[in-house]
Structure formats: structure tokens, C-alpha cells
Amino acid sequence: MPSSGHERAPRPAVRPLTADDLPWLETLFAERWGGSVSVSRGVAHDTTALPGVIAVLDEQRVGVATYRIDGRECELVTLDSVRDGAGVGTALVDAVAGAARAEGVERLWLITTNDNLRALRFYQRYGFDLVAVHRDAVARSRALKPSIPEIGLDGIPIRHELELELPLPPSPGSGG
């Protein structure tokens, strides 16, 4: 029987990040991002101090998202799946959007860099829209985080910050 490749995988469970997750998180961020500092729009964030959600499959941590709520906006600060193509990224963004919406957030936004074509694909397929290109913004980020490499994924020079957003209209019956 033909297979879409999607039907066998169970949907990951998602739960809030707790202090018990921190050692795993620090190791993941060190391996993937050169540490737990994330720089976006000229601001450095300690990603181990943010609220977040953890995806779990087969009783193992398979992904994490961290976020930062500021009034009616929420920045998705980090998103990491360690099991690509199993619905982990989608489940994590769903959970962050749900948590943000419950806090009255109307706009979920994020920054990715111009080399991250997989993320750009993932976010646009999810429903995010590209709303700004901050040219050469990564040079400013390197002043705060010198470990950001010059050359990124697929050998592409990392230079620009791409800003994507997902409007979060209040759900019917939320009273807003």
C-alpha cells in the first residue's frame, strides 16, 4: 500500500519545561547553538531562563521550544527538534501558540537567519509569514555572541535576520 510516510508516527506529547530539563537543554543548546545565549533584534536572551515546552516521544525528550511574552506579542526564541519529520516541531509550535494565546497574545513572531532554509520552509508551511528582512543584522548579533559562525547551513554565509509572524486571532468564546 502506498505510504505518505506520516501515518506510522505517533504524535509527540508536549509538556511545560521544568528545572529537571535544564541539564538536557544546556547540552542541546551547547551542541546546536554554541551555548544558551540567543540573539535576536540586537537583544541577547538566556534561553535556559525562559518559559518553554518539551516534546516527548517514547518517554524521551525529542524537542524544545522557548518563548518570551511581551504584552500582546510573543517571540518564539528557540525551536529545536531532535527527531526531524516526526511532527515534533509542529507540536511544539502548536503548544507555544496555545500558551501565548491563553495569555492574550495576538502575534507570535520569530527570527531565523538567511542560511536556515529548512526552518524557513517549516515555518512557512506552518502558516508563518515573512514580514521583514533585517539586512546584515547578524553582524550586530556577533558583537553580543562572537561564536555565531560566518558560514552557516549548506555553506551559506549567515548575514541577515528574517522575521516571520503568525497572527493569533482570539479564539471564539475567549471573551476578547
Ligand SMILES: CC(C)(COP(=O)(O)OP(=O)(O)OC[C@H]1O[C@@H](n2cnc3c(N)ncnc32)[C@H](O)[C@@H]1OP(=O)(O)O)[C@@H](O)C(=O)NCCC(=O)NCCS
Ligand atoms: C525546523 C525544525 C524545528 C523542524 O522540526 P521537525 O520536528 O522536523 O518538524 P515537523 O516534523 O513538525 O515538520 C516537518 C515535516 O514533518 C511532517 N510531519 C508532521 N507530522 C508528522 C508525523 N506525525 N510523522 C511524520 N512526519 C510528520 C510535516 O508535515 C513536515 O513535512 P514537510 O517537511 O514535508 O513540510 C527542525 O528541523 C530543527 O530542529 N532544526 C534545527 C534547529 C532550527 O533550525 N530551529 C529553528 C531556528 S529559528
